[in-house]
Amino acid sequence: MATFLLILHGICALLLIGAVSHQALGVxxxxxxxxxxxVANARGIRPQIYVVxxxxxxxxxxxxxxxxxxxxxxxxxxxxxxxxxxxxxxxFEIKENFAAxxxxxxxxxxxxxxxxxxxxxxxxxLTAIVFVxxxxxFIAGHILNNLRGFG
Amino acid sequence: MNNxxxxxxxxxxxxxxxxxxxxxxxxTGGNSTFSWPLFTYFPSVGDYGEFHWLLVPGSDTLxxxxxxxxxxxxxxxxxxxxxxxxxxLPSKAVERILATLVWIVPILAFAFLANWERAWFNI
Numbered sequence: 001m002a003t004f005l006l007i008l009h010g011i012c013a014l015l016l017i018g019a020v021s022h023q024a025l026g027v028x029x030x031x032x033x034x035x036x037x038x039v040a041n042a043r044g045i046r047p048q049i050y051v052v053x054x055x056x057x058x059x060x061x062x063x064x065x066x067x068x069x070x071x072x073x074x075x076x077x078x079x080x081x082x083x084x085x086x087x088x089x090x091x092f093e094i095k096e097n098f099a100a101x102x103x104x105x106x107x108x109x110x111x112x113x114x115x116x117x118x119x120x121x122x123x124x125x126l127t128a129i130v131f132v133x134x135x136x137x138f139i140a141g142h143i144l145n146n147l148r149g150f151g
Numbered sequence: 152m153n154n155x156x157x158x159x160x161x162x163x164x165x166x167x168x169x170x171x172x173x174x175x176x177x178x179t180g181g182n183s184t185f186s187w188p189l190f191t192y193f194p195s196v197g198d199y200g201e202f203h204w205l206l207v208p209g210s211d212t213l214x215x216x217x218x219x220x221x222x223x224x225x226x227x228x229x230x231x232x233x234x235x236x237x238x239x240l241p242s243k244a245v246e247r248i249l250a251t252l253v254w255i256v257p258i259l260a261f262a263f264l265a266n267w268e269r270a271w272f273n274i
Contacts, residue, residue, distance in 0.1 A: 066220070070194030073217050090271025097176055097264045100223050101257050104168035104230055107161040108253050115154055118250075125254035 002071040003150050009064040010145075013138050016057040023050040024131040027124055047127070051113040054130065055106050062103055068150075069096075076148050088147045091140040098133045105129065158246045159237040162253035167233025172226040173260040177267045179218055181208030188221025189228070 031044030175187035195214030
């Protein structure tokens, strides 16, 4: 069951990576008129349409991660401690902390994207925070799974 | 809720949460005098684990403690308190300040936590 949830967690994270990357490209590197190549098309999106999917995917990924966290604590972390692979534990600690703080920022993220056109700097900064956190957590999760998965 | 209320409550919640969470993670230990987590979860006890109120250190009988859920619960309460206080304050000026703090405080919390976690990487 834990392995199934872990795979589901990874799939949701993958979808989330796509959504946050599109949104960040749309905010920080928007397509200019006349650009029609593949990368320009990835950038030529309306960032606000990604807000709700990002929130749903983030919460789903977070809940799945929280559900399998006890398995990590009992079966994964102790061997890493025994083997002194402490950087793996550090990567995970950063991941859990960033995820929790971003989770609490999601209502504000929604407000600044959906309910007001003021504060463009805040909107961009929150987008960058979500983008960096999701990418970091995705990579850290993969590294940790490679170090010692559930199986 | 109208826009003016949300404009203060949601950012204030995020700020309060981050302001509590970062020190909660950093200063929680088995011997902490202050209980940062609202509860402790012991995943190795029984089939579904066991919850204990406040901070409880790990032991041979209870196994390793998990405080993460408890930190989130405590930080949520602090965030809600911040949100309620923000709703009582005058709207426009507070709204502007919160719109800035809502992204500065999480970045500072990340920096604080990352600095605290350098020990795992021997740096």
